[in-house]
Amino acid sequence: MARVQDEQGRVICCRSAVVGAGPAGLMCAIRAAEGGTAVIIERNKSAGRKLLISGSGQCNFTHDGEIGGFLEHYGKNGRFLKPALYDFSNRDLVGFLEERGLGAVTDKNGKFFPATLHSRDVLDLLVMECGRMGVKILFGGPVKKIEKDRDGFSLTTGRAQIKSEFLILATGGKSYPGTGSAGDGYAFAAGLGHTIIDPAPALAPVIVRDHRLGKLSGLSFSGSGIELWRDGRRVMSAAGDLQITHRGLSGPVILDSSRYMRKGDMIRVCLAGSGNAESCRFDLSARFRKGGPGTVKGVLAGALPARLAAAVLEEAGVPASMKLSGLKGASRDRIIALASGFPFTIECLGGYDEAMVTRGGVCLDEVDRKTMESRIVKNLFFAGELLDVDGDTGGYNIQAAFSTGSLAGKTIASRK
Numbered sequence: 001m002a003r004v005q006d007e008q009g010r011v012i013c014c015r016s017a018v019v020g021a022g023p024a025g026l027m028c029a030i031r032a033a034e035g036g037t038a039v040i041i042e043r044n045k046s047a048g049r050k051l052l053i054s055g056s057g058q059c060n061f062t063h064d065g066e067i068g069g070f071l072e073h074y075g076k077n078g079r080f081l082k083p084a085l086y087d088f089s090n091r092d093l094v095g096f097l098e099e100r101g102l103g104a105v106t107d108k109n110g111k112f113f114p115a116t117l118h119s120r121d122v123l124d125l126l127v128m129e130c131g132r133m134g135v136k137i138l139f140g141g142p143v144k145k146i147e148k149d150r151d152g153f154s155l156t157t158g159r160a161q162i163k164s165e166f167l168i169l170a171t172g173g174k175s176y177p178g179t180g181s182a183g184d185g186y187a188f189a190a191g192l193g194h195t196i197i198d199p200a201p202a203l204a205p206v207i208v209r210d211h212r213l214g215k216l217s218g219l220s221f222s223g224s225g226i227e228l229w230r231d232g233r234r235v236m237s238a239a240g241d242l243q244i245t246h247r248g249l250s251g252p253v254i255l256d257s258s259r260y261m262r263k264g265d266m267i268r269v270c271l272a273g274s275g276n277a278e279s280c281r282f283d284l285s286a287r288f289r290k291g292g293p294g295t296v297k298g299v300l301a302g303a304l305p306a307r308l309a310a311a312v313l314e315e316a317g318v319p320a321s322m323k324l325s326g327l328k329g330a331s332r333d334r335i336i337a338l339a340s341g342f343p344f345t346i347e348c349l350g351g352y353d354e355a356m357v358t359r360g361g362v363c364l365d366e367v368d369r370k371t372m373e374s375r376i377v378k379n380l381f382f383a384g385e386l387l388d389v390d391g392d393t394g395g396y397n398i399q400a401a402f403s404t405g406s407l408a409g410k411t412i413a414s415r416k
């Protein structure tokens with residue numbers, strides 16, 4: 001592939017300069033190169049470090065289903081992505097990889113992976129495609145300064161200067177900064193006149209105050225119902241797989257809901273799994289009403305894993321050996337309330353070193369969603385996680401990066 005190592009004092013002129021060789025930047029450059037020379041500037045010595053670790057090294061790059069159904073997986077800003085997702089959908093992405101020799105497989109939850117289950121194969125394909133399209137990648141020098149003048153953009157890496165007609169910022173968010181995405185793009189965008197919505201960790205685990213179930217760390221539930229409460233009001237509810245960790249809660253339902261969570265909120269978790277609080281209350285009430293000669297723990301263990309049943313009784317202050325016949329109404333109600341909605345108070349969300357994505361970023365009101373071009377600076381484009389939109393787990397973030405990158409690149413290629 002055409003790779004240019006930058007040298008001291010060198011000036012490189014191109015039609016499109018792309019900052020960042022993640023999925024958004026690589027796809028954008030591949031598309032933009034159809035309209036003229038494209039150069040990617042990447043701070044690392046290799047491309048796509050975050051892509052390599054995605055999906056535990058297997059790269060869950062998109063999700064199954066109709067593309068219209070994707071929009072609800074990006075919170076309130078999902079609508080912004082509609083033109084990009086429809087222009088380069090999940091099916092288009094799978095087709096793009098397959099046409100270039102990389103098949104795809106889905107798991108039982110509808111997540112798409114490369115058939116080889118190696119993220120490296122997705123990355124290699126993208127880098128090869130860049131080479132085929134004549135895209136030059138300048139590795140090993142972060143862009144430090146960006147200036148705009150009448151002739152276009154001027155980028156300084158410390159070792160080279162790049163001059164371009166079009167500029168695409170695809171620098172990612174701030175999560176896992178060791179991969180190279182350290183938030184530089186926010187400063188570049190702000191310097192060019194854009195508003196930045198405060199970035200914060202998203203798809204992050206939750207650290208709870210006074211963790212009562214910490215000793216059950218590692219226990220996981222499938223289809224667990226959760227409710228998020230703030231100032232006595234229910235903010236949202238969701239269901240999915242959940243895991244108790246030594247510091248709090250994790251698992252897809254927690255990660256996906258974390259964009260709505262704030263310090264001090266209460267999460268109520270239905271410990272029965274595969275159900276919501278109401279069905280759990282109904283089920284447990286019926287079990288207690290049925291009565292019998294056994295113990296309270298015996299009744300509870302029919303509905304919850306035994307370790308959780310014991311923890312609920314401890315929290316309710318009811319001895320595990322207590323006979324059903326001796327259980328007072330108030331204690332029964334407390335047990336049912338705890339089992340159907342065990343309360344956890346959020347101390348904080350996991351930081352950027354453990355959040356899979358960053359919420360916040362370049363304000364969407366200032367970007368044309370049909371092209372990804374800035375509404376403030378002509379010929380400036382944005383793609384990927386740098387934008388103020390973040391998706392659920394399941395391949396939605398990488399799809400968004402590819403779709404926005406593709407749309408930006410296609411728009412540039414089509415400009416005279």
Ligand SMILES: Cc1cc2nc3c(=O)[nH]c(=O)nc-3n(C[C@H](O)[C@H](O)[C@H](O)COP(=O)(O)OP(=O)(O)OC[C@H]3O[C@@H](n4cnc5c(N)ncnc54)[C@H](O)[C@@H]3O)c2cc1C
Pocket residue numbers: 019020021022023024025041042043044047048049050051053054055056059060061062141142143144170171172173175176179180181182183184185355356357383384385386394395396397398399401
């Ligand atoms: C552990 C982990 C697992 C994940 N798994 C999944 C998954 O399975 N499915 C999914 O959909 N999403 C997953 N994600 C999220 C997904 O990887 C990101 O949303 C996606 O990579 C964003 O793509 P991007 O191109 O916008 O940014 P990035 O992939 O972050 O790429 C940005 C690039 O810009 C470069 N850069 C930054 N600043 C500069 C600068 N000043 N000069 C030059 N280069 C610069 C960086 O080095 C980086 O290479 C995961 C994230 C993590 C952390």
